[in-house]
Each structure stands twice: as C-alpha cells, then as structure tokens.
Amino acid sequence: MAEPVLKVTDLTKRFGGFVALDTVNMELNDKERLGLIGPNGSGKTTLINCISGALTNEEGTVNFNGEDITQMKAHKRAHMGISRSFQIPKPFGTMSIIENLLVPMEYAAWDRVDHRNLREQAMDILELVGFKDRADENSASLTQVDMRKLELARALAAKPKLLVSDEAMAGLSGSEVDEILEILFALAERSVAIIMIEHIMRAVMRFSERIIVLDAGKKIADGSPDEVVSNPDVEKAYLGE
Amino acid sequence: MKLDKFWISVVVVLVAGFAFTKLVDNEFYFFATYVVLQGLVMAVAWNILGGFTGYVNFGSAGFFALGAYTMVALNKAFGLPLPVMVLIAGTLSGLLGLGVGYISLRLKGVYFAIATLAIALVLETVVNNSHYLGGAAGTYVIQPKESFIFDNYIELLFMFMLLIAVVATAVSRYLSASRLGMGLAAVRDDEVAAECMGVPTLKLKLISTTTMGIFMGLAGSLFPFFVTFVDPVSAFSLLIAVNSIAMPMIGGTAVWYGPVIGALVLGVVQETATVTISSELNLLIVGVMLVGFITMAPRGIVGLYEDYKAKRKGQNNG
Ligand SMILES: Nc1ncnc2c1ncn2[C@@H]1O[C@H](COP(=O)(O)OP(=O)(O)OP(=O)(O)O)[C@@H](O)[C@H]1O
Numbered sequence: 226m227a228e229p230v231l232k233v234t235d236l237t238k239r240f241g242g243f244v245a246l247d248t249v250n251m252e253l254n255d256k257e258r259l260g261l262i263g264p265n266g267s268g269k270t271t272l273i274n275c276i277s278g279a280l281t282n283e284e285g286t287v288n289f290n291g292e293d294i295t296q297m298k299a300h301k302r303a304h305m306g307i308s309r310s311f312q313i314p315k316p317f318g319t320m321s322i323i324e325n326l327l328v329p330m331e332y333a334a335w336d337r338v339d340h341r342n343l344r345e346q347a348m349d350i351l352e353l354v355g356f357k358d359r360a361d362e363n364s365a366s367l368t369q370v371d372m373r374k375l376e377l378a379r380a381l382a383a384k385p386k387l388l389v390s391d392e393a394m395a396g397l398s399g400s401e402v403d404e405i406l407e408i409l410f411a412l413a414e415r416s417v418a419i420i421m422i423e424h425i426m427r428a429v430m431r432f433s434e435r436i437i438v439l440d441a442g443k444k445i446a447d448g449s450p451d452e453v454v455s456n457p458d459v460e461k462a463y464l465g466e
Numbered sequence: 467m468k469l470d471k472f473w474i475s476v477v478v479v480l481v482a483g484f485a486f487t488k489l490v491d492n493e494f495y496f497f498a499t500y501v502v503l504q505g506l507v508m509a510v511a512w513n514i515l516g517g518f519t520g521y522v523n524f525g526s527a528g529f530f531a532l533g534a535y536t537m538v539a540l541n542k543a544f545g546l547p548l549p550v551m552v553l554i555a556g557t558l559s560g561l562l563g564l565g566v567g568y569i570s571l572r573l574k575g576v577y578f579a580i581a582t583l584a585i586a587l588v589l590e591t592v593v594n595n596s597h598y599l600g601g602a603a604g605t606y607v608i609q610p611k612e613s614f615i616f617d618n619y620i621e622l623l624f625m626f627m628l629l630i631a632v633v634a635t636a637v638s639r640y641l642s643a644s645r646l647g648m649g650l651a652a653v654r655d656d657e658v659a660a661e662c663m664g665v666p667t668l669k670l671k672l673i674s675t676t677t678m679g680i681f682m683g684l685a686g687s688l689f690p691f692f693v694t695f696v697d698p699v700s701a702f703s704l705l706i707a708v709n710s711i712a713m714p715m716i717g718g719t720a721v722w723y724g725p726v727i728g729a730l731v732l733g734v735v736q737e738t739a740t741v742t743i744s745s746e747l748n749l750l751i752v753g754v755m756l757v758g759f760i761t762m763a764p765r766g767i768v769g770l771y772e773d774y775k776a777k778r779k780g781q782n783n784g
C-alpha cells in the first residue's frame with residue numbers, strides 16, 4: 226500500500242475550554258476525492274485550518290507526504306502543496322482578480338510553475354471559472370458568489386497536491402456547480418488529492434469516493450457515500466434525536 | 467541594466483542637486499530644501515511599512531531621534547568620519563525596526579500603532595535622562611570645518627540628504643514593483659490568506675520594518691550637524707511624526723511615488739509658510755491638509771489624478 230498523502234492522528238483542537246475537534250483521525254490517498262460533511266459548527270473548517278496551518282493544534286499530529294507538519298508554518302505547508310479556499314472569502318482586496326492568482330503562483334507554487342508565462346497560466350485558470358474577461362476587475366467589489374469562485378481559482382493557482390475546497394460552491398447555480406465539479410474531477414485525475422466541504426449534498430454525493438462526517442468535533446462516520454447515508458448516527462446528527 | 471526613465475531621472479536629480487550647490491550661494495535655499503528632503507525620506511520610509519505592508523507606525527520620531535542621537539554619541543565618543551557614523555546610525559535604527567517587526571507578531575492594527583508610539587516615548591525618556599546625550603537641556607554639535615568639495619557644510623549636508631532620498635526612493639520603488647512588493651501587498655490585504663498562499667508573512671514584515679527603520683535613522687542621522695543643537699523636543703518632534711504619516715496620505719500610499727509627491731507638496735507649502743509667516747503654522751497646515759485629504763481624497767493626489775484620467779477617458783469614449 227502506498228503511503229497516504231495526508232494522515233491526521235488524534236487531532237484535538239480547543240478554543241479555551243471548548244473542544245472544537247476531539248481526537249479526530251483521518252487519511253487521504255493520492256488522487257482521492259473526499260467529502261467532508263457535518264452540521265453547522267461541527268468543526269469542518271477548524272479541521273481544515275489545522276491541516277493548512279492557519280491554526281495550530283496542540284494535541285495530535287498532521288502528516289503530509291510522510292512528513293510531520295504539525296509545527297510547520299502555513300506558508301511552508303503551502304509550498305509543499307497544501308492549498309485551500311476560505312469559506313468566508315479573503316480576497317486580496319486591493320488587487321485585481323488576476324493579481325490574486327499571481328500571489329500563490331509567485332509564492333506557494335514558486336518551485337512548481339513555469340515563470341516565463343505566469344499571466345497566461347493565471348488566465349487559463351480564470352477561464353475555468355468563467356472570469357476570463359474580468360481578469361483586471363478589482364477583487365474587493367465582487368459579489369459573495371464571485372468571491373467564492375475567486376477563492377477556488379486562487380487555491381488552484383497554487384498548483385496544489387492537496388486541495389481543500391471549503392464551501393466554494395455555496396450560492397452557485399446547478400450548471401455552475403457541475404462546471405466546478407468537472408474542474409475538480411479533472412484535477413484529481415492529475416494526481417491531486419481533494420477534500421470537499423459542501424452543504425450541497427448532490428454535489429458531495431456525486432463527487433466523493435469517500436465521505437467523512439463530523440458532529441460536534443467528533444468523527445462519526447468514514448466510508449463510501451452509500452455507507453454514510455445509511456449510517457444511523459449520521460441521520461441522527463443531521464435530523465436530531 | 468536597462469536605462470529606464472527612473473534611473474535617468476535619478477542621475478538628472480543628482481546632477482541638478484550638485485549644480486545647485488555650485489550655482490547658488492544663499493544658504494537659506496539649502497536649509498529649506500534639506501528640510502523638504504528629510505521629510506521625503508521619512509515619508510518614503512513610513513510608506514514602506516504603512517502603505518505597502520499595512521502596519522501604521524506612530525513612532526516615526528523615535529526612529530529619527532535614534533539616528534540623530536546615535537550620531538551625537540558617536541561624534542562625542544569617537545569623532546568618526548561622517549559616512550561611517552551615518553551607516554552605524556542607520557544600522558541601529560534598522561535593528562529597532564527589526565524589533566518592531568517582531569511586535570507585529572502579537573499586535574495588529576491600532577495596538578501595533580500604539581506600541582510604536584510607546585517605543586518613541588521610551589526612547590525619549592531615555593534621552594531625557596542621559597547626561598551624556600545632553601538630557602532634556604540638549605547638547606551642541608560642532609560642524610566639522612572640512613566640507614569636502616562643497617563651499618560650506620550645509621551644502622554637503624544637503625547633497626548627502628539628497629543622496630539618501632534618492633536611495634530611499636529607489637528601494638521603495640523596487641519593493642513595490644517586485645515579487646516582494648506583491649507579498650507585502652498580500653500581507654496588507656489579508657495576512658491569513660497571504661500565509662496560506664505561501665507568503666512568508668513574518669519574514670516580509672521584518673524586511674519591511676527593518677527597511678523603514680534604516681531610512682528613518684538615516685534621515686535623522688544628519689540632523690545634529692544640520693541644527694548643531696539637539697534636544698529631545700526637536701529630535702522627537704511631533705511635526706516629524708505627523709509629517710511622515712501625512713505626506714504619504716496626501717500623496718497616496720498605494721504607489722512608491724505617492725509619498726514623494728506628498729512630501730514635495732507638503733514640504734514646499736510648509737517651508738513657504740515658515741518664511742512668509744511663521745514656522746508655528748506648520749502643524750496647523752499639515753493638520754488641515756490631512757483632514758482635507760482623508761475626507762475628500764482618501765487615495766491622495768495620485769488617486770485624484772487617476773480619477774481625473776479615468777473620467778477624461780470616459781468622456782472621450784462616450
Ligand atoms: N477562532 C475560533 N475561536 C473560538 N471558537 C471557534 C473559532 N473557530 C471556530 N470556533 C468554534 O468551533 C466550532 C466549529 O466551527 P467550524 O467553523 O469549524 O464549523 P464548521 O463545521 O466549519 O461549520 P459551518 O458548516 O458553519 O462552516 C464552532 O462552534 C465555532 O463557533
């Protein structure tokens with residue numbers, strides 16, 4: 226068996242006395258498409274923050290490509306190929322759309338990109354999300370939905386080996402969701418592992434090979450989409466007792 | 467290296483400055499232009515951190531005074547050649563900048579700004595209580611007799627400050643146009659997002675605060691020889707601190723030439739008022755201009771010009 230790309234072991238994250246993640250374990254293989262679901266406040270974004278380094282966990286470890294990155298700063302993790310979108314968009318507001326993509330290309334993907342034609346590569350990504358004609362628009366004046374698309378485009382521009390999409394599709398129309406899914410499928414083909422957090426169940430079910438369910442900071446299910454939907458614990462978490 | 471407009475301008479400015487010292491005898495002009503250039507260096511330095519990186523420094527006078535008092539001490543203790551002392555002064559205030567950069571790890575926004583103000587107050591207290599540095603009463607500094615190839619010492623100081631101003635502007639321009647500048651802008655816009663996009667935010671902030679510190683220290687380093695009498699009130703002057711924020715705000719903080727334009731405009735207005743009315747007016751002038759720009763043209767003169775150009779273009783097309 227090949228070593229997993231990502232391995233999270235006994236990860237616990239507290240905010241003061243509040244336990245946001247409770248001894249979470251998970252693995253992710255190369256090219257794997259993982260759905261991460263759970264009710265609001267169950268700890269999905271917190272888990273992503275600990276994986277990407279935006280937050281550090283005091284207990285448990287995170288391994289990436291066989292290396293313990295628990296103490297590693299976020300920018301080094303980005304250099305290694307971990308890239309994420311933000312659920313609450315964080316565009317570089319004084320920059321244009323295309324400049325937002327150039328930042329990860331010039332930094333996170335510095336070792337991975339061809340530096341001769343960065344702008345063209347950025348344009349290719351913008352074309353994927355339908356921003357081809359809007360490259361020079363200021364990013365701060367985008368609508369929330371467009372900002373989410375920009376989040377995804379910027380995460381793609383980092384040329385990730387592990388991509389985490391944190392609700393990038395909220396608010397998109399059905400056909401737009403399908404377009405984004407096609408992009409992500411194609412990416413996984415090219416040896417990228419993907420974690421998708423999404424409340425749109427149709428998208429998660431179609432996309433994921435495996436689904437992990439969090440509830441109140443605990444992992445309550447981990448299996449194929451069919452297994453997960455028929456799991457009584459999951460039903461209870463979503464519908465209540 | 468390709469000779470572009472900027473480097474041609476640099477040569478022209480330096481040559482013109484030198485010709486100025488040879489053609490003009492009236493010392494007043496050198497005093498006045500020196501003050502404008504000193505303000506320009508402070509403004510450009512402030513903007514590297516404040517404009518490019520998004521961290522507001524209220525303690526500019528502290529860096530300036532550290533440069534000035536380092537010179538006082540070195541001159542008194544060793545009497546080294548001027549350029550050597552200037553380099554040491556710049557290095558020390560650069561180190562202070564580095565320290566301030568580490569503060570940015572814990573403090574952001576208004577708390578960071580207050581911390582920089584507190585640092586200036588601490589330094590001022592140290593000087594006030596240092597007998598060696600003249601304490602609160604101040605100390606005299608004697609200008610050397612030798613003025614190199616210049617007719618008098620003020621011309622030499624003018625030319626030296628012009629050189630510092632040119633170097634500061636060139637560094638600031640490089641920072642804003644490079645990969646580094648893009649990283650600084652990312653830090654300014656969103657530090658968490660920058661970090662997750664691979665930007666080494668701490669390293670860039672340290673580069674930014676250190677560069678700012680170096681140039682503010684350099685701006686202050688010549689001050690003792692310029693005024694020949696230094697006391698804490700003049701070295702930690704409120705006007706210096708306020709001007710270094712106001713000049714970039716008035717010129718425009720987003721681009722390297724913003725603080726240059728702001729410093730020239732505000733500096734010339736203040737120097738004119740000093741001659742025609744009184745130097746007491748300078749704080750009032752900067753206050754009024756600052757309020758005016760912040761409320762009516764928050765992107766400064768550069769922003770006004772860009773809006774004007776955009777409007778013209780719109781009219782031509784429409
Ligand atoms: N920085 C923080 N400080 C304190 N509490 C936090 C912080 N971040 C998250 N929390 C809390 O941790 C819990 C998990 O939040 P998280 O954002 O990870 O949930 P989520 O599963 O992503 O929810 P959603 O579906 O709404 O995005 C919530 O109760 C939240 O209030």
Ligand SMILES: [Mg+2]
Pocket residue numbers: 269270271312
């Ligand atoms: Mg979330």
